[in-house]
Amino acid sequence: MTSEVNSAQAEWWNDAGKGWARAQDIVDLVLRPFQDLLVEAARARPREQVLDVGCGTGAVTRAIAEATGARCVGVDISESMLVAAREHGKAEFVRADAQVHRFEESFGLIVSRFGVMFFDDPIAAFANLLRATTPDGELCFITWRTPEENPFMTTATRAAASLLPDAPAPDPDAPGPFALADATKTRRILEQAGWSGIDISAVDRICTMPEALLEPYLSNLGPISRALKEAEDPAEILARVRGAFDEFVHGDEVRVPGACWQVTASNPL
Template identity: 50%
Template sequence: MPQSVQPNTQQAALWNDASGKAWVEMQPILDGVLAPLASLVVDAGDPGKGGDVLDIGCGAGATTLAMARRVGNGGRCVGLDISRPLVARATERARVEAVANASFEVGDAQAYAFKSGRFDAVVSRFGVMFFDDPGAAFANIRGAARRGGKLAFVAWRGPRENDFMTTAARAAAPFLPQAPVPDPDAPGQFAFADGARVRRILEGERLVVSQSRTGGRAVSDRRGSSDDICHPAGAGRRCVARGRPGDGRKDHRGLACCIQAFRGGRKGSFHCRLLAGHRAGLKVV
């Protein structure tokens, strides 16, 4: 599947550096936390035995591998991700776990030159919120699926509903330079928080939404460690890296606040949205 033009350059830089490396390092933890949501996507997007599936934003490969097992040896699941470190990790996992019908490629789904109508289903576990032009991205994805093929993905709802992802940042905020107010529709983990906007994007590209579910669950009350909080991509690390020059004491107080926020033992929760359906001639379930 050759790549054409290259959009999403900021996301490519991010996921090929700190964020991609962080997800590789934390892959066992993240896969464990997100496993119930990956199962929802696999169930909703399952095309049946022998199906050919595309996994958008496959990360370290958990959903791709699960879907490859689901469709069986007569089928195939291709994982696509913009991050070379994550694709390398996913490829190694497929080799170690002997999942021969799973493969992985580096690329951006917004501009990838897919073979028209190749896939029976397109799925994603938190991989479709990062496009700078989501309409163009879903138009391209639509062309990759056969008529009547399934589309199923899960995306985060808003930051207020996902406190486990914002606790450290809120604790660190007083010790960091003031950040601009983020654009809620900008590429990022919460870009699909507005369900009505997501539906408009999909329906604008002739993707018929036949199921839209919202839900949440408690995050494990496992107490966070300083290693988790001080990760290179985390708010605690930014406290040290971005603090005012010569004010290292304040920087480390901010870091301590991040650690304390997680060591408090308070349970967090996450809330997401599962959308499924089909092409208008792709089945979004």
């Protein structure tokens, strides 16, 4: 890796990435509607080279490579995510901090599914990504709207807080899943980074998984998985918090509303 400024995030995602890698099939199933949005966006903007930022285990990178035939590169700060991504082939994966990495090539399209909310200096990061685009280059990413609009995630945070009452409350302005929830702030960040033609549109999708996968999901991902790591009897604790998610269970299926922004922008050159 050339250089890294987000070392706390690198450490965090190296650890969290192990759970994501274990549960990657579940994550990809649950987040599939947002993968489909980005594949559709890539089909509408045929480009030779596509960069997927914060690609994680690489499902979106691979899906765009398969759907468009473009050369697709995934960049991620977490080695544990990339180990899993590289197992599948079909795309190239680079370990780097996307905020500062000097990309050696230019990309006609930069995409991201929930991978651009973790920069300590988002203006610098989006300016760096702009430098990595071709003159006709475009940016298209999906990011979460507010916690209130994403009740599955707030339920997980509340359930974890009941297990770790001393944990500090999440700071909405700090790098994290909701760092770009405020569309006005996101537009300002992108403008200051030099992007033009900015469009921020609400997209709502229902994410689903079989009920049998809910406990493996909760124990590998998000705030509950972190709380369970410190527990003496994780199975007992999981059974205790599982009831908080009943409202999302419909028969043998879990249905989770996902409230997001689809953000597009273009290189002003």
